[in-house]
Amino acid sequence: MLKKPTPGVQYIVCNTDIKSLDSCPTDILSVQIGEHLTRGFGAGGDTRVGEKAAEEGRFRVKRALKDAELVFITAGMGGGTGTGAAPIVAEIAKESRALVIGVVTTPFSFEGKRRFSLALTGIRRLRPAVDNLIIIHNDRLLQFVEQNSPTGHAFAVADEAVSEGILAVSQLINVPGEINVDLADVKSVMGIPGGALMAIGRADSQSRYPAQEAAEQAISNPLLDIDIKGARGILFNFSGGPDLTLGEVNDAANLIAREVHPDCTMFFGMSTPSEEMRNQVKLTLVATGINPALPTNWLAEMGETIKEVLTGQRRLK
Template sequence: MAHTKVQIGVETTRGLGSGADPEIGKKALEENKDEVYEVLKDSDMVFITAGMGGGTGSGSLPGVAAIAKELGALTIAVVTKPFTFEGNLRRKQAEEGIAETEEMVDTLIVIPNDRLLQVIDKKTTLFDAFSVVDDVLRQGIQGISDLITLHGIINVDFADIKTIMKDAGTALMGIGRASGDNRAIEAARAAIDSPLLELSIDGAKGILFNITGSSDLSMYEIDEAAKAITEAADPSANIIFGAMVDEAMSSEVKITVIATGFDQGLRKKKDKTHEARPVLGLGGLPPLTNETDEDGFEEPVPAAVSSGLSPDSEERDDMEVPAFIRRKLK
């Protein structure tokens, strides 16, 4: 959970939600716009996230993004689309909110809730299903922030993230894990072909990928993974690569991929299936180690602003955290 929270729209909503009305969400943000501005001031990178389709997410998120961009921060939005069964009105409001948000952010990552049905089984409870949605949003943010805050053999820093994600538009962000003889290439395929993602990596003009494994990770495995990730990209794509050793990974390999610079006509994800599992797993649910909202989905009001750091980052050695982030933590 965010350490700093700003409750918006106390007078507008009288402490309630926005009633699924984006106009109320916009007014709620306007009421506390100065407070949001103060919280985001001096930030180098801002993540904003919401379940789109209701009033608070669809109504306030574009405004929060506009504030972050005005302050000069690299602004990344990770949002979900509502389930089909939630109706056409909610879908329409989500699409409008996403379109407005895309105009304001550097990078937008969209995860349709309907794709959640591809990674859960029939016995998954409603609470656990929505917890998976929450965890997908967490992974999207933590997957990027960990690239900056964790020390690696080949480091990826804020400048690399900015090169790939500034003014990039819609992006693909995938995390894959695999073990066994073909662990690296399977993890790479799982990252770029996650059933939860709306895009295909085909034609991407900017790619940043990071591979994490134990000290037995071989150069051959890295080469295999890199080929799987980059072969579908644009021939002139800007590719940035990082590598980290984490003995806790044991025999497993984890790969994080960020791809940007897609042509509008190539944005729909192709149907592909691989045996490698995405980070969520095709056969079950992930460990639910993070706190979730009481309703398991979108928390209407108050709205929280994320600093972009993983929850346990404060416990790490300060010297592993870049200077620009350490200044924010003091």
């Protein structure tokens, strides 16, 4: 994500590990937290250290977020710094009166139950600190990774899933189009309580109805254990070439409308046609006001506790 500059977007990396910060590109704003607490090292998997580090670095974080109107906070839940610091960073962003969206990942099954338990605790603490929270279950990404792929590739796929959705929403706001979606529209949709998702659908000229296929792909949303059925807030944007017609877009929009709540708040945008997108269609979709679902396989076997934590119905002690 850091290698994909977007107009109007400032990237900020917040960490306790000074070596990690030193490896960031020079055009990225690096914020070291817990300088005295960790002495430039990581949190050692201790979420309490991550939380205290964020508190120690509160002024630096607040200064970095000054004048921000929309803040995406991304973190991998289950580790020390991300899990512990993310809720504090979110609180600081809210104090700056920004719209704050959390986009987090849960651990892969192979990372162990303890790490997932820590992730649930982090999600529980982060949820009330943000305007909306999008959770990506890493195990869902494994279907896109070959069995013999290195472990690092699985984490790279998870990072790409997070960055693609965030960049797409940022481009909706900052890149002018034929029909524009602005920050007020995003705030209106993201302010609707409940579960949320970001999805992207793509199709090309090999499809008879590419716009509809892109919509169906986004609706099916294979990356998340959640769909848009019953959603009370929808924001979507089509981009394509000069061959993309308003009729195609209308049919695809109707397909989306049939899946959501009858009283759903909907905003629609259409990017300026581009020759680079000729014979291609891309749909970016944001849905809110939906019920979160459980992760699959062994995580689901942990029972109703997981569901209640993810939906905010239960607090972990």
